[in-house]
Amino acid sequence: MRAISFLAVFFLFLGACAPTTQRVEVDPKLAEKEAEKQREIALTEFRKDKRRLFAISYPVLVGGKPLCDERIAPQVGASFSSIFHFPEEFRTAAKTVFGDGDELRIALVVPGAPADKAGLRERDLLLQINGTPVPKGEDAPKAFSKLYSEAAKGNKNFTLDVRRGEEEIHLTITPEMGCDYPVLLANDDSLNAFADGERIVLMRGMVRFAQSDTELATVIAHELAHNAMEHISSKRGNAMVGLLADILASIGGVNTQGTFSRLAAGMYSQEFEAEADYVGLYIMALSGIEIEGAPYFWRRMAAAHPQAIQQGGFLATHPSTPERFLALEKAVEEIKQKQADGKSLRPEIKK
Ligand SMILES: [Zn+2]
Structure with a gap:
């Protein structure tokens, strides 16, 4: 009995929730445009949170080094991305917002970290690391990570050639050790x-x-x-x-x-x-x-x-x-x- 009266109340509420005014018609093409805009906003906002997290974690990873024993690696305080970092439906938005294509580009730079001190900037396009061309395409992130590990091994200085707009820039980066x-x-x-x-x-x-x-x-x-x-x-x-x-x-x-x-x-x-x-x-x-x-x-x-x-x-x-x-x-x-x-x-x- 109690269940029935509960159901009755439930349906009453449903009835009360049905709209009584005319629904505004929208153009499906405009709706798709709006969806794309919202994907762009989602990426921008996500990157903003990531930038904050990245900047605050960097000094913790470097400062915590004495407690990380063997698990340390050279750090520069920069991250990279390409469209392959994003799910398919976000790739057009990633291109619009970050300029990302199939080439690797600097996504984030921690203020005051070695990459920043060397002059590396967000959106810089990666051309060469220690004179070796930076790979492109879907497997590029993995291949570049390997090149980076070799270049910075033993906490050595390494060079990075980047393109910023029309300009090509040659940088020397001095990494520092931090928890890996x-x-x-x-x-x-x-x-x-x-x-x-x-x-x-x-x-x-x-x-x-x-x-x-x-x-x-x-x-x-x-x-x-x-x-x-x-x-x-x-x-x-x-x-x-x-x-x-x-x-x-x-x-x-x-x-x-x-x-x-x-x-x-x-x-x-x-x-x-x-x-x-x-x-x-x-x-x-x-x-x-x-x-x-x-x-x-x-x-x-x-x-x-x-x-x-x-x-x-x-x-x-x-x-x-x-x-x-x-x-x-x-x-x-x-x-x-x-x-x-x-x-x-x-x-x-x-x-
Ligand atoms: Zn815990």
Whole structure:
């Protein structure tokens, strides 16, 4: 009986929701034009978030170097793209917005990083690296990454020839060493982030929630700590890499519909979370980032998104217990004391 009356109410509402005014007719050609415009906006906005994430992660990766042991590589603070980085339906928009074609072009440059200091700019077209022509086409990103690894091996200077408008420019770049874990942005609205032992992935929802650069650095440093402390077993890491490969290949503007969050739920034990908090603060301090606001950030997240605890979001795997905040605050004190005493900034190892 109760079910029937519920249904009746439901249909009543449906009836009330039906439009009573005439629908505005639209030209399908204009609608397609508008759809393309919206794809352009989506790419522009995604790149904006990526630029912010890239700029804030760079100093964390370089600063965290002493804790990454062998897992370090020469860094320049620049990324590249071509239309093959985007799903088919976004390629025309990518050409319009970024000028991307089948050649590799600089997508992002971190202010103050080696690429920026050498004079490399966003949209520069890559011509040669150490005198070797930069490949074009679908396999170019992989081939260029290999050429780059060879050129910068041993942290050596290397040359880059680029085209900017009509001008050809010859640059010499001096890389610096940093942790070798790329930081990626997933087009996913959930409040989440994770590290799989190979890379760090932040959901867009998390990047938006982290208002200040310090807050965003707090999340990145925590995830980097998971990787640096080798929290993930290689078996589990390999399984994740397989699952991620396809999704990461299409992050150019395609929403992942929460796939990442489902992957990341319950990834680490609470002991590992506590260690990532602790070591993450050291990574921030080593990177020259103010650590005082870090405990408050976790508290703010728990307060603003209590539902994230139930829904398998970031807080579900990152418990928001009072102990956690107290531990963070204590760690901040420990680091501040070391800074005041001019001691080296290394986490205390269990005796
Ligand atoms: Zn964690």
